[in-house]
Amino acid sequence: MRPDRLNSYFASLTTLKGVGPKIGQAFSRLLRGDVLQPSRRIDLLLHMPVAVIDRSLQPSLAEAPDGFIVTVRLTIDKHLPPPRNNKRVPYRVLAHDETGEITLTYFHANGGYLERQMPVGSVRFVSGRLERFNGVPQITHPDHVVDEDDFASMPLIEPVYPLTAGLSGKVVHKTVQACLEEMPPLPEWQETALLDREHWPAFHEALDRIHNPIGLSDLDLLSPARRRIAYDECLASQLALSLVRSNVKKAKGLARQWDGKLKDALIDALPFTLTGSQQQAIAEIEADLALPERMLRLVQGDVGSGKTMVALMAAADVIESGAQAAMMAPTDLLARQHYQSVRRLCETVGIRVAVMTGKDSAAVKRQILQALEKGDIDFLIGTHALFQQSVVFADLGLAIVDEQHRFGVQQRLMLSDKGVATDLLVMTATPIPRTLVLTHYGDMDVSLLTEKPAGRKPIETRTMSLDRLGELVSRLAAQLEKGAKCYWVCPLVEESELLDATAAEERHESLKAVFGHRVELIHGRMSAEEKKSAMDHFKDGDAQILVATTVIEVGVDVPEATIMVIEHAERFGLAQLHQLRGRVGRGDKASSCILLFQGPLGSVAKERLNMMRETEDGFRIAEADLRLRGEGDVLGTKQSGMPGFRVTDAEAHKDLMEMARKEARLIVEMDPGLQGKRGEPLRDLLYLFGRDEAILLLKAG
Structure with missing residues (x-):
């Protein structure tokens, strides 16, 4: 290969x-x-x-500044090992230059090794932080001790790396x-x-x-060397995306034909009217579907902007044209939520809809797969389970991928390969700054949903210190008496589901002591059945408080829930706080979000919480998030730096991403198979930056 x-x-x-x-x-x-x-x-x-x-400072001992890293030329005078069996006394080496004396100090040292490294009478170059004790210079655990020959090649400017x-x-x-x-x-x-x-x-x-x-x-991020490598990485990424795009476009699309009756029936059945931007997005999708090319479109909309309805209208058009539609969500919980939110509408207009996840029993799966292959299911909603080879569609016309940043390019393709000329619609509720849209979706056309559905009231957001917890609980009791429902989100203690669950379980116990059976619990370590039961009890039963970890971040939809409490809000990223807040304010009642914090707050945490109080605009929040914490978290991955990127910095190198996108499109237009003079080196570039998927496409295509 x-x-x-x-x-x-x-x-x-x-x-x-x-x-x-x-x-x-x-x-x-x-x-x-x-x-x-x-x-x-x-x-x-x-x-x-x-x-x-910087080890370039080479003073005499008399002139050496206190507290600085210095490199000094010394003659070794004497070794002073600690008394036997006394580990607390350090091993000391005495040395001098023409202007003074110095002690080199080692704790828990191997004396034999030090004697071989610094024989008495030898000249050594020693580098480390010099400090004075009672006026006598001392270096504790020098970083370098070398002889004259090795000093010639010792780097005086030494890079510092992230370590483990x-x-x-x-x-x-x-x-x-x-x-x-x-x-x-x-x-x-x-x-x-x-x-x-x-x-x-x-x-x-x-x-x-x-x-x-x-x-x-x-x-410096802007040094010529760093920008060169960052541009290589940007070009590898954009070239891979362009090759995917041209490959998908090359696979002939179908100019779909339908008369719009099914979509109109759905619109008539809705209890609300579509917003202007929803209508605009539907029109853009319909224009794509009517072309003899495969659609590749990203629908980007803030929390609660109605992406699911846009996807449903697109599915209706494709189903009416005689094909099937599939929708893939990242979690079992989210797939079932989508199913619940569209089921009644679909049944009203005669769309046969089903849900399938990895958690279903073998018998249930078998039944669904048979119906799917025969064409008795029009619209299938599911998780990664839809990728499996055993899933065969009669005619998959539209693949919808929800929360796209959790799926790679390869997975997108795998789903759209389940049909002939399958159109692809991708949705994300993470408002993504333009730089990152280019990074991750350079291969897509974008529709933006900028309005909230009519009747939604703004969410009042307040901050509150954790030491006022008792006050919050009594105010909550008054709201519950009026029939309110509340999410109570516990923080990620650290990257451990076990510890997250513990934090949530403890809060669940303490609230249960006050509110009894009205408190439910949900976290990532529970089985699908336990999660579903807790969710149903909260949604349709008499539970009024749902204590949860961030499993509820995406897609959970309970219109009656009007209160969101986020504990230790200072530990969350802005985008995540915004996603969580978006779980309330989904009905016509006034909603509130309380951000509980543990003081004192650092400047970044303070700015984050202030931003949450100031605005509900997801795009403003995403830009601020990118500025405050590096783009890794904007897309939900935990490390800073772009997901899948090692050298490129979104803010410092955004001009490079734009340059690379244009360059990549030009390369693919001129030499789609990378066969020309520059093609071979460009394939090297794709390999070096881990974009081999694109080379597989060249070989297959």
Whole structure:
């Protein structure tokens, strides 16, 4: 598959001297997030340093400034090991230069090793932070101790990398250098004119400059070396998306024909009127469906803007044209919610709708699959279960993917490959800043839903300190007496479902002591049946408080719920707070959201909570979120930095993303199979940045 010239880039780090199985596992954890995924040299080369240590200050001991990192030339005078069996006394090495004396201090040291490293009478260059105790200079655990020969090659500007348990900066730096030495230069994939205009170095040189910086400016996000690598990454991403797009478009679409009666019947059955932007989005979708090309459209709408209705109208048109529609949601809970929200409408107008998730019994699945293949189901709603090979449609005309950022490009394609000329509609309730729309949906046309359905009242948002919890509970009691329903969301304690569940269970117990059987609990570790039972009791039974972890973030729809309490709101990202708040205010009653926080608040947390009080505009919130916490979280992934991106920064490199998008479209127009002179190097680029999916398409297409 991969050309041989890339072999050394993809070789495991354990093939390098000094990287044994244990260190290899630590690298895997750092670079791939999983000890079972072997880390490769390219992963380390794209692991960017975040700061530098400057060792260039080389004063005499008399002039050395207190508290600074210095590099000094010393003569070793004497070793003072600690008294036997007294671990608390450090091992000390006395040394001097022409202007004064110094003590090098080591705790829990291996004396034999230090004696070999610094024989008495030898000259050594020592680098570390110098501090004075009673006027005498001292360096505790020097970072470097080298002889004259090694000093000639010691880097005086040293990069600092993000680390993980079991890895020191020294090991990472040494391994990076070994990777750089064994990296053969590759044919250039960027245009010479671009490199000249931007003053960008070659790929190999750029990596060398980033990992061996001459000064702090080399690590700047806007330095020529960093921008070069970021542009490579942007181009790989946009080129992959463009190839997917051209592949989908190339697979001939169907110009669908329908007369709109089914959609009109649905609109008549609605208890409300569609908003202007819903009508606009439906018109854009219908224009796509009528073309002999496959549709690739993203419907982006804020919480509660009515995306599900837009999708249902599109499904009605496709069903009327004689084909089937499928809708895929990221969770079992969400798939069943969608089913509940459209079932009555579908039955009213004669659309045969069903729901299928991985949690269904074998017998239920078998029944649904038979009906689907025979064409007795018009509209199937489900989870990842829809990807399975056993799922066969009579004629899948429209695939709808909800909460798209949780599914990769590959999964989108797998679903649309279930039919001939299947049109694809993708929906997200995460308002995404333009930069990120380009990053993740460079291959799609976009429809925006900017209005809330008529009759929705604004949500009053307030902040409250956790030490006023008792006051909140008594105010809540008064509201429950009037029949109100309330969500109470507990925070992610950390990335652990077990601990999240514990936090929720404890709050559930304490509220139950006050409100008895009116309190229900739902969290990620419960079975689908338990979740459904809790949800039903809250939605249709006499439960009035639902204590939950963030499993309710997307798609849960209980119009009677008018109060949202978010505990430890300072721990949540803005986009997540906004999503959670959107679970209330879905009916015609006034709703409120209480953000409980634990003081004192940092400046970012304070700004976040203020923004929530100020606005309900998801797009303003998304832009602020991007500014406050890095774009990883805007799309729901936890690490900062763009999901799937290692070098590119959304804010600093947004011009590069726009450039790369234009360039990628041009490449695919001129050379759709990447067969030309530049095609081979561009394939290297796709491999290096992990966009191999696109190469599979070239081979298949």
